[in-house]
Amino acid sequence: MPERSTSPKIAFLDVDGTILDHGRRIAPSTVRAVREARAAGHLVYLCTGRAAGHIPQAVLDIGFDGAVTNGGAFADAGDVRVHEETMPRAELDALIAHFEKYDLHYLLQSDERVYAPEATRAALMQHLQTAQVGKVEPQTSPQEGFSAEPIADAPLTQIAKAVFFTEQPGAVDRAKAEFGGRFHIVRGSMPLPGGSDGEIGLPGTTKGAAIDKVLEHLGLDRADAIGIGDSWNDIEMFDVCGVGIAMGNADPELQKLADEVTSTVLEDGIFTAFARHGLVR
Structure with a gap:
């Protein structure tokens, strides 16, 4: 097993199909992974196509450092809004x-x-x-x-x-x-x-573009970032993050566009990815 990373990393996690089994269940190992990574000094952000008010409370209760929502239209670092874009x-x-x-x-x-x-x-x-x-x-x-x-x-x-x-x-x-x-x-x-x-x-409104805004605000590099997702709106997240990881339940064609593939959402996919990169033991 890889040694725990001593340099702070930031992970961006999609919600449906990554944290949630499409709106229904959360693997206990996912909760453990997020909380252990944050306790070790890493940052963990939500990165979802959902509106902020439509993120299930069970997901929010895990605890995160910020969120990219609406597919990249909004981004919050803690209580600070670092990006916002609405349609004319x-x-x-x-x-x-x-x-x-x-x-x-x-x-x-x-x-x-x-x-x-x-x-x-x-x-x-x-x-x-x-x-x-x-x-x-x-x-x-x-x-x-x-x-x-x-x-x-x-x-x-x-x-x-x-x-x-x-x-x-x-x-x-x-x-x-x-x-x-x-x-x-x-x-x-x-x-x-x-x-x-x-x-x-809007054109240019993607998860990846919003992640760049978050990284700029925090003074972090793309190399510090890990993005994990299962959907077509995650492609730009894979491109921006130093490591882009597709879930095992993602479309096989989407998996080809990621740097790595982890296991499925209910088969410890997030924990496996975090352990591989030293965010958890």
């Missing part, structure tokens, strides 16, 4: 028009909340009810992080990210073709129903 209304209006033109379910994310039309909210609830059949008891409420408030309540000047899903195949490629480089569009990372789903933010 013209861009947001173009997205909503696209969603409505193609009859896509969609959600809009602010810093703290998620908003959706009634049809989308109903589809989400149906999916959550279906997902409960035959499942083991979760550690987090299945509604936590996936419920949405009425779209009429959305603060349209404070939206940072959009998520869409549909039974139609090819919706992500169609959005990329229609918008070109106007937005950063990736395949969705949340377990939503339908044939295809995607995440949309």
Whole structure:
């Protein structure tokens, strides 16, 4: 086993599929890994596509030094906000028009909340009810992080990210073709129903770009950083961090883009990665 690292490192952890078994369970070894690493003097940050207010309490209770949220639109180092970016209304209006033109379910994310039309909210609830059949008891409420408030309540000047899903195949490629480089569009990372789903933010708004802001604020180098994730919005995190680690449950094509692959979310994936790099014993 590697010796415990004596130089401080900073780890950035995705939530769904990395800390959480897609909204349900957390491996006890993950809790141990995060707490032991922090006790040893390392920093551990969340790095998620979720809005801050939709991170399950069971995850927050583990204890972290800061967070990158909304796929990189916001970044907090402790209580200090080091990065914030929301969509101009013209861009947001173009997205909503696209969603409505193609009859896509969609959600809009602010810093703290998620908003959706009634049809989308109903589809989400149906999916959550279906997902409960035959499942083991979760550690987090299945509604936590996936419920949405009425779209009429959305603060349209404070939206940072959009998520869409549909039974139609090819919706992500169609959005990329229609918008070109106007937005950063990736395949969705949340377990939503339908044939295809995607995440949309402003160009340059990525987890990797936000991590750079955090590192600059803390006076750390990219070489000090470890990024662990399982989704397509983690690619830029892998690129920025000195070591990018894909979970064993990640898409095999995504695993090829990481420096290393660890075990799955419930098979001690985070602890194994931390031990490999000396953050824990």
